[in-house]
């Protein structure tokens with residue numbers, strides 16, 4: 001009888017546990033989405049306000065959190081049923097054993113002493129068993145959380161210190177792309193097709209083309225954020241894949257399209273990634289980046305906190321801080337993803353001056369949105385739908401009746 005009860009108890013526990021675990025996973029998913037959405041809206045609060053979308057955003061949270069709450073209530077109801085059932089089974093088991101012992105006492109097969117002993121042992125067995133069933137809940141919550149953490153930890157890390165990789169102390173900055181193809185997902189179409197070109201040390205290469213043709217994707221291959229699906233990239237004659245990732249990235253500085261700063265002082269933002277530099281070096285970099293003057297105007301000067309993502313600085317100021325950071329690091333290779341948003345002419349002039357100082361003597365990739373800025377590039381690569389359609393200098397390309405000429409005429413650049 002006891003055996004039947006225990007088997008029944010175990011079976012129902014396992015079945016219900018599976019149901020509860022499934023619900024816990026769903027609950028985690030729903031809350032993760034709801035909190036993610038909330039975080040996203042807080043970051044984009046300007047857009048929410050500009051579109052008078054407060055009500056809709058609030059309604060969206062309510063729906064998501066309500067969904068989570070409904071699952072939570074359902075899960076609690078299952079627990080309630082489960083616990084009532086556990087209580088009943090264990091009480092029933094206790095009564096049966098107690099009855100049997102009483103019966104045996106009356107029959108004379110148990111003495112009073114033995115009877116007390118049986119009841120005592122039963123309580124001793126019951127207590128931990130009871131605790132165990134009650135702790136299952138905490139245990140299950142924990143295991144679903146561990147499952148999720150394990151998934152994150154399972155993500156492979158980038159091999160920064162691969163001992164087999166070739167070290168690259170000094171680079172000349174000589175790049176060769178050979179028939180490079182790339183796709184973000186295997187089942188999706190290619191983003192880059194058959195890309196081949198060469199960049200000599202110290203050259204400035206401009207990448208132009210309409211939005212979405214793959215310019216940013218192409219430069220992300222340089223720092224090996226992604227790897228080509230076919231073809232090869234060489235730096236100083238070495239396959240990019242064989243170079244130590246740490247060395248490769250140390251030799252590249254990126255001034256991105258959208259500069260994001262840390263919520264720290266301007267000084268720490270400039271020296272980010274380079275420890276132990278003297279203040280004088282930081283000031284020199286800021287001066288060369290045309291940033292010193294506006295920094296000096298802040299009440300706390302270089303100790304001014306820039307706010308989350310650098311919110312207290314204008315776009316042009318953030319760009320100049322990013323340029324100062326790149327100047328301080330002074331690597332041989334430079335990637336500039338020009339900001340799409342136009343700056344006012346004064347700010348533009350300051351940024352362009354700073355960039356001119358920065359690119360001196362470096363192999364530079366400029367993703368140019370304004371064609372006026374690429375005129376002086378040694379080589380212009382014109383892209384269309386993931387392919388290179390034209391290569392040459394401004395003068396060469398303008399003489400051809402191709403995409404470059406068309407793009408220039410769209411931007412009213414004097415031909």
Ligand SMILES: Nc1ncnc2c1ncn2[C@@H]1O[C@H](COP(=O)(O)OP(=O)(O)OP(=O)(O)O)[C@@H](O)[C@H]1O
Pocket residue numbers: 184191209210211212213214215216217218
């Ligand atoms: N992380 C990503 N995952 C999947 N697809 C992506 C990703 N990043 C970009 N894409 C897609 O790859 C294509 C090329 O994008 P890319 O950002 O390289 O264009 P771009 O030329 O830099 O455009 P823009 O001038 O607007 O910056 C686009 O169709 C884009 O949707």
Ligand SMILES: [Mg+2]
Pocket residue numbers: 215216217257337
């Ligand atoms: Mg881009």
